[in-house]
Amino acid sequence: MKRIGQAMKRMTVLLLAAALTLDPLAAASRQEKALAETKAQLLSHIAVLASDDFEGREPGTDGESKTLRYIGKQFFDLGLVSGTNDPGHPWFAPVTVLGREPATSRATFSRKGKRVFVLQQDVLVYTSGKRALVENAPLVFVGTGKTIPSRADLAGRVALLLEAGIDGSDRQTALIQAGAAGVLTVLDGDHTLENVAGHRQRLGYALGGEELGGDLDAFIAGKALDAALAGTKLSVKALQDRAAAPDFAPLAVDLAVSLEATTRETKIHTHNFIAKLPGKRPAQGAVLLMAHWDHFGTCAQPPAEHLICNGAIDNASGVAVMIEVARRLAKSPQLDRDVYFVATTAEELGLLGAKAFAENPPIPLSRFVAAFNIDSVAIGPAGQAFSIVGQGLTPLDADIAAVAKQQKKKLLMDNRAEAFVRRQDGWELLQHDVPAVMVTSSWGDVTRVEAFLENDYHRPSDVVSPRLELGAAAEDVDFLTALVRWFADPRRVPYRSAAKPG
Structure with a gap:
C-alpha cells in the first residue's frame, strides 16, 4: 500500500506539472519572467559599458582598456577560450589605425610659362596620403x-570638373582612377570653400599598413577661376555652356597648374576581442557573432552638461546581447561547429575593426558558414517582428525563415531595413564573401530606428535611462541563440564552403 501511495503521489505531481505546462496563463507567466530576467542581465552589462567610468569607449584610451577587460572577464568566466589562434596575442587581436588630417595646401597657375596670380585662400588642395605633388x-x-x-x-x-560635391564624390574618384594626375573642382553652385574646409578638415582613418593616396583633390572658387582664365576665350559661364552641349567632348584649357597637399598622421593602437566556444566537429566550419565595442569618447564641449558619448544603444546593447547569447550556448550541450564571438574596434571610424578581422582572420573566412552582426538593438519593445538587414545578399535567408517558424517568430520578408546594410560591420564581411546579416526585432520597426538616428545617435544623450527599451533586445538573445544552434548543426546546414578550403 505504501508503494501504491508513493506512486500515486508521483503521478499527482506529474499531472500537476503537465497541467501547468498546458495552462497558457502559466506559460505566459514563465515567458514574462524569463524576458524580465534577460532584460535585467542586458541592463547590467549596458550600465557598466555605457558608464562615465568607461569614458565613451574610445579606441586607444583608458576607456578601451576598461571595456576590453570587462568583455574578456565575461567570456572567460563563461568558460570560453581565446579565439585569436595567436599565442602571442590571446583574446585581444592588435589593430593599428592611422588618423590623417589635412596639413598644407598649395596651388599655383601659369600660362605659357608665366605665373597667373590666384590667391591661395581661393583654392584648397587635399590628399588622403602623406604628401602628393603634381607640377605644371x-x-x-x-x-x-x-x-x-x-x-x-x-x-x-x-x-577641371564642374561641381560634383565636396565629399570625394564618385566622379572625382573615377577621374583619378582613369589616370588624371588630380582633380580641380569648380565650386559654381551652393557650396563654398568654407563648406569644403568644414567637411574635409576632419580626421580620416585607415588601417595601419594600408597605402592611401597620392591622389590630389582640389577645389577652386568660381570667381578665382574666372580671374585665372582672363585673357583666354573661356570663363566659368562658357564652361558651363559647353558642358551642357549634347556633343560635349573634353577640352584642353590654356592653363597649367601645380598642386601640393600634405597631411598630419597619428597612430591609434587598439584591439579586436576574439573568443571561441569550441565545437565537437570544427572541421565542419564555424559560426560567427560580431558586435562593435567602440564609441566616440568625449564628444561635446563645455558649457554642455554632459560631455561623453556613452553609446548605451550604440553599441553597448549589441555587446550585451552577444555576451548573453554566449552564456546560453555555454550552458547548453556542446555544439558541432565552433562559435566565434568578436567584439570589434573602430567601427565608428569606418568599419575598420571588422576590416582588420576579415584581412587577418583566425581561420580561413571560407570556413564561416554564417555570421551575425549585432548593432544598436536596444530601441524596440518586445513583440516586434524580426528583420534581416542584408536580406537577399546571402544564402542564409531560407534557414533564418525556418528558425523563425520553429521559434514561432514573425519574420519581415521585405527590404525596409536595407538602407542600413552598408553602415554596420556585416557589410565589411560581405565584401570578403562571408555570408553576414543582422537579424533583430529592434529593427523590425524602421520608424523607431529613424527616431533613434534623429535624436540620440552619436550624441551624449545615448545613455542608460528609463527610455532605454530592452524588450526587443531580450528577444534577440533568444532568437540569435536559436540561430546559432541551427547553423552550428552540419545536418541542418551542410558545409557549403567545403569545396573552397581557405
Whole structure:
C-alpha cells in the first residue's frame, strides 16, 4: 500500500506539472519572467559599458582598456577560450589605425610659362596620403564628369570638373582612377570653400599598413577661376555652356597648374576581442557573432552638461546581447561547429575593426558558414517582428525563415531595413564573401530606428535611462541563440564552403 501511495503521489505531481505546462496563463507567466530576467542581465552589462567610468569607449584610451577587460572577464568566466589562434596575442587581436588630417595646401597657375596670380585662400588642395605633388600639369575640362574621358585624354593632366560635391564624390574618384594626375573642382553652385574646409578638415582613418593616396583633390572658387582664365576665350559661364552641349567632348584649357597637399598622421593602437566556444566537429566550419565595442569618447564641449558619448544603444546593447547569447550556448550541450564571438574596434571610424578581422582572420573566412552582426538593438519593445538587414545578399535567408517558424517568430520578408546594410560591420564581411546579416526585432520597426538616428545617435544623450527599451533586445538573445544552434548543426546546414578550403 505504501508503494501504491508513493506512486500515486508521483503521478499527482506529474499531472500537476503537465497541467501547468498546458495552462497558457502559466506559460505566459514563465515567458514574462524569463524576458524580465534577460532584460535585467542586458541592463547590467549596458550600465557598466555605457558608464562615465568607461569614458565613451574610445579606441586607444583608458576607456578601451576598461571595456576590453570587462568583455574578456565575461567570456572567460563563461568558460570560453581565446579565439585569436595567436599565442602571442590571446583574446585581444592588435589593430593599428592611422588618423590623417589635412596639413598644407598649395596651388599655383601659369600660362605659357608665366605665373597667373590666384590667391591661395581661393583654392584648397587635399590628399588622403602623406604628401602628393603634381607640377605644371595641363588642365583638361571634363564637364560634369558624367562621362569619363579616356586615359589618353587624362594622363599627366589635371581634370577641371564642374561641381560634383565636396565629399570625394564618385566622379572625382573615377577621374583619378582613369589616370588624371588630380582633380580641380569648380565650386559654381551652393557650396563654398568654407563648406569644403568644414567637411574635409576632419580626421580620416585607415588601417595601419594600408597605402592611401597620392591622389590630389582640389577645389577652386568660381570667381578665382574666372580671374585665372582672363585673357583666354573661356570663363566659368562658357564652361558651363559647353558642358551642357549634347556633343560635349573634353577640352584642353590654356592653363597649367601645380598642386601640393600634405597631411598630419597619428597612430591609434587598439584591439579586436576574439573568443571561441569550441565545437565537437570544427572541421565542419564555424559560426560567427560580431558586435562593435567602440564609441566616440568625449564628444561635446563645455558649457554642455554632459560631455561623453556613452553609446548605451550604440553599441553597448549589441555587446550585451552577444555576451548573453554566449552564456546560453555555454550552458547548453556542446555544439558541432565552433562559435566565434568578436567584439570589434573602430567601427565608428569606418568599419575598420571588422576590416582588420576579415584581412587577418583566425581561420580561413571560407570556413564561416554564417555570421551575425549585432548593432544598436536596444530601441524596440518586445513583440516586434524580426528583420534581416542584408536580406537577399546571402544564402542564409531560407534557414533564418525556418528558425523563425520553429521559434514561432514573425519574420519581415521585405527590404525596409536595407538602407542600413552598408553602415554596420556585416557589410565589411560581405565584401570578403562571408555570408553576414543582422537579424533583430529592434529593427523590425524602421520608424523607431529613424527616431533613434534623429535624436540620440552619436550624441551624449545615448545613455542608460528609463527610455532605454530592452524588450526587443531580450528577444534577440533568444532568437540569435536559436540561430546559432541551427547553423552550428552540419545536418541542418551542410558545409557549403567545403569545396573552397581557405
